[in-house]
Amino acid sequence: MDILGIETSCDETAAAVVRDGREVLSDVVFTQIPLHRPYGGVVPEIASRAHVEKISQVVGEAMRRAPRPVDAVAVTYGPGLAPALVVGINAAKGLAKALGVPLIGINHLEAHLHSPFLHDAGDAAAAASPGPADACPALGLVVSGGNTVWVDMPRPGEYEVVGETLDDAAGEAFDKAAKTLGLGYPGGLKMDRIASAWIAEGGRDLIPFPKGRPRDGVTALAGLPAELCVSFSGLKTALLRHVKANPSLVESREGERDFGGFAVTPEVARVVASYQEAIAQALADRTRAALRRRPRRSFVLGGGVSLNSRIRAVLADVCAEAGTTLFMAKPKYTGDNGAMVAGLAFTWRNRADGAMSLDATPSLEIGG
Numbered sequence: 001m002d003i004l005g006i007e008t009s010c011d012e013t014a015a016a017v018v019r020d021g022r023e024v025l026s027d028v029v030f031t032q033i034p035l036h037r038p039y040g041g042v043v044p045e046i047a048s049r050a051h052v053e054k055i056s057q058v059v060g061e062a063m064r065r066a067p068r069p070v071d072a073v074a075v076t077y078g079p080g081l082a083p084a085l086v087v088g089i090n091a092a093k094g095l096a097k098a099l100g101v102p103l104i105g106i107n108h109l110e111a112h113l114h115s116p117f118l119h120d121a122g123d124a125a126a127a128a129s130p131g132p133a134d135a136c137p138a139l140g141l142v143v144s145g146g147n148t149v150w151v152d153m154p155r156p157g158e159y160e161v162v163g164e165t166l167d168d169a170a171g172e173a174f175d176k177a178a179k180t181l182g183l184g185y186p187g188g189l190k191m192d193r194i195a196s197a198w199i200a201e202g203g204r205d206l207i208p209f210p211k212g213r214p215r216d217g218v219t220a221l222a223g224l225p226a227e228l229c230v231s232f233s234g235l236k237t238a239l240l241r242h243v244k245a246n247p248s249l250v251e252s253r254e255g256e257r258d259f260g261g262f263a264v265t266p267e268v269a270r271v272v273a274s275y276q277e278a279i280a281q282a283l284a285d286r287t288r289a290a291l292r293r294r295p296r297r298s299f300v301l302g303g304g305v306s307l308n309s310r311i312r313a314v315l316a317d318v319c320a321e322a323g324t325t326l327f328m329a330k331p332k333y334t335g336d337n338g339a340m341v342a343g344l345a346f347t348w349r350n351r352a353d354g355a356m357s358l359d360a361t362p363s364l365e366i367g368g
């Protein structure tokens, strides 16, 4: 069964055709990052307008590259930015009607948890690798620009949130730090490259930034156990304090040289590596606790921040210690894409009834 997946929840206009939930037959992503960069973050009105301008071209291209007409259309209906979501939903409704095929509504976060199971067309080895049904029961972590959430998945399509961030998502924590350090937007990938280069040079002397532990009592609000939740507000404050105490970090360019393709001073690179380490250790620590409380066959990792090399490495160690198989998305499927939407829709293929009344649901929850 070939399904077209459409994704417009934030700043990527994306569409893909996926066969039987895993084999990616076409995959087109138009990223709006350059449009939002001057504003230091995603501007919903600009996102919406850019989706309107690009959606026909992106969807058309994905369908042209697929070998035959699709059997269903799937679309992200939340969570995300309302004016962005409606563009994808309206396009999907029109297309499903015109083609006379079912429409399937997909939760963006659940789709990220499907991304590790996608493979390229014709990749026989990947096709033979375990799929979602073999991986479950599993624990999952979606770590992106808008979310950091741990999820229990007893069976494909069944989700229970077991931990989450109480304030910023890990991606936001990266992006805000990059802004503070004058590294531009978005900052995650840049910080990853700078930190890797600093460590490769033998950098060892990390600044002990706080590791994302929520303040006592705060988790009662979310109703989730403290040891499975993170809070990045203390980390951000620690960085601001550090910069205030060391103003030359952002005021002087003296001594800048290349770290991973970016010109920064060794001291800025050290701060970046230390900050990244604090986030990586926060995620590792909560994941260890989650696997202790709920030992599962697999751990499934998705979302834009899951591209981070240090986070991938520390979570691989945590899973090895726990005897849990780790499934991570291929780099090209870590960010927002249509393939994860089309892929997950195969699980929901018998639930298309009534989807024509689908509405954008900006704060849709996992399992909601």
Ligand code: KG4
Pocket: 010, 143, 144, 145, 146, 147, 170, 171, 172, 174, 175, 186, 187, 188, 189, 190, 192, 303, 304, 305, 306, 307, 308, 309, 334, 335, 336
């Ligand atoms: O999943 P995504 O494309 O969008 C959302 O749905 O949120 O994630 C974007 C986020 C941004 O915050 C970006 O800075 C971060 O992912 N990011 C990274 C890396 N690559 C992207 N963060 C850390 N390390 C990376 N290599």
